[in-house]
Amino acid sequence: MAVYAIGDIHGFSGQLDRALRLVEADGGADAPVVFLGDYTDRGPDSRGVLDRLIEGREAGRPWRFVQGNHDRMFLNFVTTGEQHDANIESRKSWLNAALGGPATLGSYGLGGEPMFLLSANGGWETLASYEVDPDRVMSGQELIGAAAEAIPDAHIRFLSDLELWVEHDDLLFVHAGLRPGIPLEQQVEDDLIWIRQGWLDDTRDHGRLVVHGHTALEHPAHHGNRVNMDGGAGYGRPLVPAVFENGEVFTLTEQGRAPLRPETG
Incomplete structure (x- = not known):
């Protein structure tokens, strides 16, 4: 077959x-x-x-x-706020454009420009702020909350299964x-x-x-x-x-x- x-x-x-x-x-x-x-x-x-x-x-x-691996990173960010994966040798955040997190969030209306702290958190690239537009700049916790509201439960269940x-x-x-x-x-x-x-x-x-x-x-x-x-x-x-x-x-x-x-x- x-x-x-x-x-x-x-x-x-x-x-x-x-x-x-x-x-x-x-x-x-x-x-x-x-x-x-x-x-x-x-x-x-x-x-x-x-x-x-x-x-x-x-x-x-x-x-x-x-x-x-990208599906797991997306799911982990939305459900736990985790923006890193230990397998990324560069220590980039999932929110780095190279990994594609902002593009994914953008498809749910949360596209933006991340700013990172590079010396914090043991050298892992860590989100300092996320500019959705000049009048809407979010902290990491605000972005996690906004993503949880924007992403349908059906998508979370799909990624979890x-x-x-x-x-x-x-x-x-x-x-x-x-x-x-x-x-x-x-x-x-x-x-x-x-x-x-x-x-x-x-x-x-x-x-x-x-x-x-x-x-x-x-x-x-x-x-x-x-x-x-x-x-x-x-x-x-x-x-x-x-x-x-x-x-x-x-x-x-x-x-x-x-x-x-x-x-x-």
């Missing part, structure tokens, strides 16, 4: 709409789709992305949703990857949504083909033991869906299926 995958969306709802049209054209309205996380941040319409995904789930579409992995026949879908050599049930969340080192250069057979995102490329790529579906939509490149069927992988284009074969050399 064919299954479809869509990589990191990062708030680009127009790209999501296009990807879903390609999936439906290939597999019909009831095609099973696994979304690989990072639905929010950087793009202009994180709210619209979550609306579309929730609408599809509530309409009974056979869709599964994996948690990405995301899965860490999805198994489908001989495929394993996960956001970032696996810690090689460790059984799936013993994998830790931080690796599943953040890992790069020790994973991207590992060529061993993981027992099944691992389909992931997280590490942006110019286009999805098949590495033999894994398929990286993050084609860089978060940086303005097209969101490219793929279909997995009978051991083969195809990306979907306006002209139909295009084989995605393992890279050599």
Whole structure:
């Protein structure tokens, strides 16, 4: 049975709409789709992305949703006020434009310019104030409260219910990857949504083909033991869906299926 995958969306709802049209054209309205996380941040319409995904789930579409690191950061900010993640080596705040928090908040009417303290909090970039407009400057606590009011409960529930992995026949879908050599049930969340080192250069057979995102490329790529579906939509490149069927992988284009074969050399 064919299954479809869509990589990191990062708030680009127009790209999501296009990807879903390609999936439906290939597999019909009831095609099973696994979304690989990072639905929010950087793009202009994180709210619209979550609306579309929730609408599809509530309409009974056979869709599964994996948690990405950006989804966890967004959820943590809204629910606990936490703006950092220990996995960010640069110690940037989620509210730094490079990570995309302001763009996400902007889709809920809270776009703004953050000002940071760099020497406080052990060197972590810490929000000092957030200028929504010249007449509306918020403290960190005020911004947390405003976000809690602006973001629908349905979005919080959706982000809270995301899965860490999805198994489908001989495929394993996960956001970032696996810690090689460790059984799936013993994998830790931080690796599943953040890992790069020790994973991207590992060529061993993981027992099944691992389909992931997280590490942006110019286009999805098949590495033999894994398929990286993050084609860089978060940086303005097209969101490219793929279909997995009978051991083969195809990306979907306006002209139909295009084989995605393992890279050599």
